[in-house]
Amino acid sequence: MTRTARTRAGWACAAVGLVFTAYSARLIHLQVAKHDEYAQMAAQTHTMRQVIHARRGLIFDRNGELLASNLPVRTVVADGSHIKDPAAVARLAAPFLQMDETELTRRLTTDRKYVVIRRGVAEDTALELGRALQESSLRGLYFEQDAVRIYPNGHMLGHVLGFLDHEGSGVQGIELTMDRYLRGKDGYRYIERDRTGREIMLYRGQEEPADNGLNVRLTIDMNLQAIVEEEIETVYRDLKPETAVAVMVDPHTGEVLAMASRPCFDPNSPGAAEPEQMKNRAVIDMVEPGSTFKIVVAAGALNERKVDEKTLIFCENGRFAYGGRILRDHHGYGMMSVHDILVKSSNIGSAKMALMMGDDSFYEYVRRFGFGERSGIELPGEIPGLVHPPARWDNLTITRMPMGHALAVTPLQIVMGMSVIANGGDLMAPQVVRSVEDCDGRSVMEKPPRLVRNVVPNKTAGFVSNALAGVVGPQGTAKLASVAGYSVAGKTGTAQKVSPTGGYAPGKYVVSFVGYLPAEDPRFVCLVMIDDAKVSSSVNYGGTLAAPVFSRIGEKAARYLDLVPAMKAIPMDATPLALGSSAQERTN
Amino acid sequence: MNTSPNRRKQVNPVHFTSLVRWLVVALFCGSAGLFFVFIKNQQFALGEEIRQVERKIREVRAANEVLLARVTELSSRRVLQQRIADGFITVKPIPDIAIARLIPPTEASGDGVIRTAFNERLRQ
Numbered sequence: 001m002t003r004t005a006r007t008r009a010g011w012a013c014a015a016v017g018l019v020f021t022a023y024s025a026r027l028i029h030l031q032v033a034k035h036d037e038y039a040q041m042a043a044q045t046h047t048m049r050q051v052i053h054a055r056r057g058l059i060f061d062r063n064g065e066l067l068a069s070n071l072p073v074r075t076v077v078a079d080g081s082h083i084k085d086p087a088a089v090a091r092l093a094a095p096f097l098q099m100d101e102t103e104l105t106r107r108l109t110t111d112r113k114y115v116v117i118r119r120g121v122a123e124d125t126a127l128e129l130g131r132a133l134q135e136s137s138l139r140g141l142y143f144e145q146d147a148v149r150i151y152p153n154g155h156m157l158g159h160v161l162g163f164l165d166h167e168g169s170g171v172q173g174i175e176l177t178m179d180r181y182l183r184g185k186d187g188y189r190y191i192e193r194d195r196t197g198r199e200i201m202l203y204r205g206q207e208e209p210a211d212n213g214l215n216v217r218l219t220i221d222m223n224l225q226a227i228v229e230e231e232i233e234t235v236y237r238d239l240k241p242e243t244a245v246a247v248m249v250d251p252h253t254g255e256v257l258a259m260a261s262r263p264c265f266d267p268n269s270p271g272a273a274e275p276e277q278m279k280n281r282a283v284i285d286m287v288e289p290g291s292t293f294k295i296v297v298a299a300g301a302l303n304e305r306k307v308d309e310k311t312l313i314f315c316e317n318g319r320f321a322y323g324g325r326i327l328r329d330h331h332g333y334g335m336m337s338v339h340d341i342l343v344k345s346s347n348i349g350s351a352k353m354a355l356m357m358g359d360d361s362f363y364e365y366v367r368r369f370g371f372g373e374r375s376g377i378e379l380p381g382e383i384p385g386l387v388h389p390p391a392r393w394d395n396l397t398i399t400r401m402p403m404g405h406a407l408a409v410t411p412l413q414i415v416m417g418m419s420v421i422a423n424g425g426d427l428m429a430p431q432v433v434r435s436v437e438d439c440d441g442r443s444v445m446e447k448p449p450r451l452v453r454n455v456v457p458n459k460t461a462g463f464v465s466n467a468l469a470g471v472v473g474p475q476g477t478a479k480l481a482s483v484a485g486y487s488v489a490g491k492t493g494t495a496q497k498v499s500p501t502g503g504y505a506p507g508k509y510v511v512s513f514v515g516y517l518p519a520e521d522p523r524f525v526c527l528v529m530i531d532d533a534k535v536s537s538s539v540n541y542g543g544t545l546a547a548p549v550f551s552r553i554g555e556k557a558a559r560y561l562d563l564v565p566a567m568k569a570i571p572m573d574a575t576p577l578a579l580g581s582s583a584q585e586r587t588n
Numbered sequence: 589m590n591t592s593p594n595r596r597k598q599v600n601p602v603h604f605t606s607l608v609r610w611l612v613v614a615l616f617c618g619s620a621g622l623f624f625v626f627i628k629n630q631q632f633a634l635g636e637e638i639r640q641v642e643r644k645i646r647e648v649r650a651a652n653e654v655l656l657a658r659v660t661e662l663s664s665r666r667v668l669q670q671r672i673a674d675g676f677i678t679v680k681p682i683p684d685i686a687i688a689r690l691i692p693p694t695e696a697s698g699d700g701v702i703r704t705a706f707n708e709r710l711r712q
Contacts (some may be wrong), residue, residue, distance in 0.1 A: 201635025
């Protein structure tokens with residue numbers, strides 16, 4: 001070989017070597033330097049993160065009755081890159097999905113790989129649609145597991161249970177407050193799909209199983225709830241009030257046994273409800289409590305030794321001039337004991353006891369009974385009520401507050417205040433959640449009864465309780481609250497309704513009765529509150545409207561709880577008609 | 589033409605040992621390759637089977653949950669109360685003998701006292 005030929009061959013080899021070196025360099029660049037980037041791109045093409053949905057926890061009542069459950073459904077999603085003929089897919093799927101074909105075609109005509117077409121498709125429908133797609137050799141629609149929340153009892157306990165939004169998060173009630181327990185944690189797995197969209201099992205990647213939500217057991221007893229709901233529904237239907245509320249608690253533990261409000265809504269279809277229907281009046285409405293509040297001043301005055309069992313207070317024969325205004329009683333009373341002041345519901349007697357106590361001392365007892373502060377119950381939106389400190393009182397407040405005016409409280413606070421008297425002087429924290437359990441029923445979290453504070457000694461509570469039993473007796477204002485065979489204690493309340501524009505709304509009253517049964521060893525305390533019943537003013541009293549409802553609830557509850565009767569049946573009188581209509585006179 | 593008596597016969601000897609060795613290696617490689625393909629196919633087939641079984645389990649579980657939800661709804665207090673109101677079902681008193689009591693009932697003797705959950709008629 002000549003020198004020239006060798007040179008040429010050398011150049012050719014060098015050129016080839018250079019080309020191969022360049023290719024090698026590029027290969028190394030792709031395989032090593034850019035490995036992660038291209039691996040990720042490849043993975044994005046074939047790999048997807050499949051969500052394994054956690055099952056939301058169930059809600060039970062205290063006896064294990066199911067209150068909230070899950071119904072499996074499918075979410076239909078489309079992968080635009082898999083759809084070759086959107087019109088054909090839409091034509092096939094539209095009847096199954098109950099969607100307009102044109103609209104569906106428009107939504108399927110996309111390059112996006114994940115488009116939610118419809119949520120909440122029934123399992124059967126999804127299966128049928130899947131088969132139809134397979135038979136027609138069409139692809140691009142996929143079905144993801146999902147679930148909708150169902151509440152088998154409909155509107156019953158709806159305010160307490162609440163509901164979920166479309167993303168499955170709690171919006172109201174227990175669904176909201178216990179969401180972190182109920183929700184669970186979604187799992188995931190990385191999968192690869194072949195060109196037909198089917199998972200290639202061989203390449204199933206990292207996987208984390210779903211952590212299902214925990215079950216919540218409430219303190220509610222659905223048997224008692226049904227009793228309360230039935231009665232409150234009857235009241236709402238017959239008397240047509242603006243609102244009606246009933247709350248039943250166990251005074252010894254603070255456990256809420258039943259809680260019902262009207263108007264109400266069905267949590268299965270919250271979209272159909274008006275905002276007013278969704279309010280749980282027991283914790284978010286505040287009202288002037290009326291005479292039910294007299295237990296506070298009586299217990300406070302007794303405990304502060306301003307009065308005793310034998311003290312007689314002059315009730316000014318029904319007209320008490322104080323602070324430039326006249327305070328009236330329903331009837332003119334002379335000298336009365338504390339017992340009689342409660343039984344007769346004397347406004348003047350109560351005001352005088354508060355005057356004996358003084359502003360600060362009386363205010364302290366109002367707060368000790370739990371008024372003016374949130375109870376901490378596991379229900380959202382609870383308000384503290386409105387109790388002004390003495391520094392903001394005018395000179396009439398000390399005479400108005402003992403009879404339940406000049407302050408605002410929630411129905412739940414009234415029940416818990418009465419529970420103080422019923423259980424011997426302890427303020428218990430109300431609770432609606434009893435425990436949180438795993439899917440095997442093992443308790444994860446227990447909520448034992450919580451004592452907030454001792455308000456009054458047992459002896460004081462016993463004295464007030466004895467007087468409250470007299471309220472339901474033949475001489476009291478709540479004869480109609482009696483339950484044949486049982487001793488009942490309680491207090492009526494009739495308060496003129498506060499107008500949103502200021503002052504009081506003429507002819508509108510909030511009437512209530514809060515009592516317990518059996519008086520000697522209460523198994524439950526129950527409040528019935530009726531706001532602005534459409535009845536004659538002459539019968540619009542706590543003793544005539546709310547007390548009979550309590551009686552019916554008490555009778556049925558006693559049967560259910562199998563309480564042993566302690567006394568003979570008391571013959572029921574006809575409904576008494578009260579006279580007078582001024583706001584002060586009606587506060588009995 | 590070579591007529592020498594010492595002419596050696598020119599042959600290429602077959603090294604059977606070596607040949608067999610290479611054949612074994614080739615066979616082994618071939619078998620390994622085929623086995624690899626077979627295993628891979630098996631894996632795909634099993635994977636597909638697992639996928640089908642998983643799908644069936646999911647469907648059965650979902651169907652079960654749908655039925656459970658339906659049972660829950662049909663046996664709910666609301667529906668039962670409605671059925672009682674419509675007359676489809678009736679509530680029958682429980683014979684006293686069938687009630688296990690924690691608190692012994694008190695005898696009624698015409699005193700007008702209510703005896704809770706106490707059915708005098710069925711007690712006879």
